Amino acid sequence: MTKATMNTICAVFALTALLTSCSSPSKLTVGGVNAHPSADASAVQSPASRQTPSTSEGISPTPAEPSPSPQVKAVQYKMTSVYRFVPIDQTNASKxxxxxxxxxxxxxxEVINSLLDTLDKxxxxxxxxVNGYRVKQHPDLLKLIHDRGQTIGNHSWDHIDLKKEEPAKVESQIAxxxxxxxxxxxKEPVFFRPPYGSGGDTVKQAAKNHGMLFMTWSNGSLDWEQKxxxxxxxxxxxxLKQLHPGANILMHELKWTAAALDGLLTKLEEKGYSFIDPETIMISP
Ligand SMILES: [Zn+2]
Structure with a gap:
């Protein structure tokens, strides 16, 4: 063997060793654990590779970060001019x-948790x-209501009589x-109810401009009159005295209402009533 041949063989060994030492760490560092800087950088730079099937190794791709597409429910009910609900034709929704x-x-x-538990039951x-000033004071409670699968509606910022206010004030109270x-x-609310049920054309238009369905109610529990x-x-x-098909029942976040809810819902069920999922209401302000 000539010296030149020896040198060539050594060079090949050296190159192989070099390639091995550089490529193996990058295999071991998927996920960034104990990565040396270059492997780390390549992991950071190519997040797409985690979503691409690695055909040579037969590894199934990790699904891309699930982008939670909002569950759009089929529209089943529409509201009448007196704020009651009727099934939309050709749906199987109950009257x-x-x-x-x-x-x-x-x-x-405490009251919210009780209401949420009873609704779940x-x-x-x-x-x-909700009122804006209360949301500002209790953001976690707003998130709790949402996270527990219930719907948020807009009830103005300050709970003032909007009918008496100038258009600019009405707008800011809603916006x-x-x-x-x-x-x-x-996401923004798609339902609006004015405080005291007091809303004229200005308020109705403002709610409409924000893509919301304006409503008062058709069945008042009068829980707000109690002390x-x-x-x-x-x-x-x-x-129960005012019960009718499609009733829009007004209650409040109050202790005695929370205490009443299980009994009330049981009575309604016994009478054959179901509960409208707000997400199935047609919003056409
Ligand atoms: Zn109110």
């Missing part, structure tokens, strides 16, 4: 159904109409709640 709503949220964690959905809610849960400690039985009897 005997009611919409549950709770105003002036969110401010009492009855597999019921509701709208929680500021939209923005605050969106910042916390990623603490309140009587849950009265809440139940008031609702």
């Amino acid at each position: 005997k159904a009611v919409l549950l709503t709770f105003d002036d949220a969110p401010h009492n964690e 009855h597999k019921a959905k509701a709208i929680f109409f 500021d709640v939209q923005a605050e809610v969106k910042a916390l849960i990623g 603490a400690p309140g009587d849950p039985d009265k809440v139940i009897s008031n609702v």
Whole structure:
């Protein structure tokens, strides 16, 4: 063997060793554990490779970060001019159904948890109409209501009589709640209820401009007229007295209403009523 041949062989060995030492760490550092800087950099630079099938190794691709596409439910109900709900033609939705709503949220964690637990127990959905100033004070409670699968509605920022206000004030009272809610849960409310049920054309138009369905109610529990400690039985009897198919039931985030809810929903179910999922209501402001 000549010296030149020896040198060539050595060079080949050296090159092989070099390639091995450089390529093996990068194999070991998938996921960035104990990576040396160059492997680390390549892992950071090529996140797409994690989503691409590695055919040579037969590894299934890790699915791309799931982008939660909002679950769009089939529209089943529409609201009448007197704020009641009727099934949309050609759907199998029951006429005997009611919409549950709770105003002036969110401010009492205990009451909210009780309402949420009872709604879950009855597999019921509701709208929680919130005031901006309360959302500002209790952002976690707003997120809790949303995270537990219930719907957020806009009930103005300050809970003032909007009918008495100038258009600019009406607009800010509505728009500021939209923005605050969106910042916390990623989407704006599509339902609006004016405080005291007081809204003229200006308020209706402002709600419409924000893509919201304006509503008052058709069945008032009168829970707001009670003083603490309140009587849950009265809440139940008031609702049952005014019960009708498609009822839009107004309640509040109050202790005695939370105490009444299980009994009320049980009575409604016994009478053959189901609960309208707000996400199945047609929004055509
Ligand atoms: Zn209110």
